[in-house]
Amino acid sequence: VEADSKPRGHLIVVEGLDRSGKTTQCEMLCEDIQGREKKVKYIKFPDRTTATGQMINSYLQGKAEQNDQAIHLLFSANRWEAVQGMLDELQSGTTIVIDRYSFSGAVYSAAKENQNLSLEWAWNPEIGLPQPDLVLFLDISSEDAVKRGGYGEERYEKEEMQIKVRTLFKHLFSKLDHLNVRNIDAGQPLQSVADQIWQVYLKLEESGPAYGNPPSFS
Numbered sequence: 001v002e003a004d005s006k007p008r009g010h011l012i013v014v015e016g017l018d019r020s021g022k023t024t025q026c027e028m029l030c031e032d033i034q035g036r037e038k039k040v041k042y043i044k045f046p047d048r049t050t051a052t053g054q055m056i057n058s059y060l061q062g063k064a065e066q067n068d069q070a071i072h073l074l075f076s077a078n079r080w081e082a083v084q085g086m087l088d089e090l091q092s093g094t095t096i097v098i099d100r101y102s103f104s105g106a107v108y109s110a111a112k113e114n115q116n117l118s119l120e121w122a123w124n125p126e127i128g129l130p131q132p133d134l135v136l137f138l139d140i141s142s143e144d145a146v147k148r149g150g151y152g153e154e155r156y157e158k159e160e161m162q163i164k165v166r167t168l169f170k171h172l173f174s175k176l177d178h179l180n181v182r183n184i185d186a187g188q189p190l191q192s193v194a195d196q197i198w199q200v201y202l203k204l205e206e207s208g209p210a211y212g213n214p215p216s217f218s
């Protein structure tokens with residue numbers, strides 16, 4: 001049956017700390033994939049354009065308060081409302097490159113000051129979301145991140161928070177060891193990071209096409 005149906009696009013997630021060059025690398029990867037005559041779509045979470053996204057945006061900019069659990073579930077809802085659109089794109093053969101996903105969702109909430117929200121609790125609402133075929137973790141030390149011009153003004157852009165986030169990312173990925181997670185040294189110059197990413201992408205392509213919907217997080 002599978003041999004007759006059309007292959008779906010790949011689901012690729014790019015994760016990392018603030019200032020790791022994530023968004024630039026996503027753009028470069030999309031351009032390179034397009035250069036191979038493949039359909040590709042860039043998606044970013046949080047998607048600040050939707051109703052939930054506008055609430056998240058106000059919170060991140062410090063214009064609104066939310067309790068830690070409520071904002072956490074809004075970030076998750078912001079992904080859930082995008083699922084059908086993502087599955088449709090994949091089925092039409094489009095590869096999706098996602099800038100932040102459930103991994104950021106779990107670790108940023110669990111990294112918060114008051115520690116009243118565990119990583120396990122934070123992962124729960126992600127269960128059932130489409131699982132990526134590849135996760136690129138753009139790893140950079142907080143020292144190197146600061147050297148890149150410091151952080152912005154948003155709520156989570158503080159060095160203590162970033163250090164915790166980095167530790168929690170590593171912990172979460174070690175627990176999700178059935179996923180295809182690749183560590184990328186993002187402290188390198190832009191083009192060399194892009195080259196590392198491209199080599200990993202080519203391996204995914206070589207592993208052959210995928211069919212049906214991607215599995216879900218369990």
Ligand code: 2DT
Nearest residue numbers: 045046075100101104105108109156
């Ligand atoms: P950007 O700077 O990439 O726009 O991210 N975040 C993100 C969460 O706390 N939970 C989530 O589910 C996601 C996707 C990371 C804005 C900030 O929001 C954080 C940084």
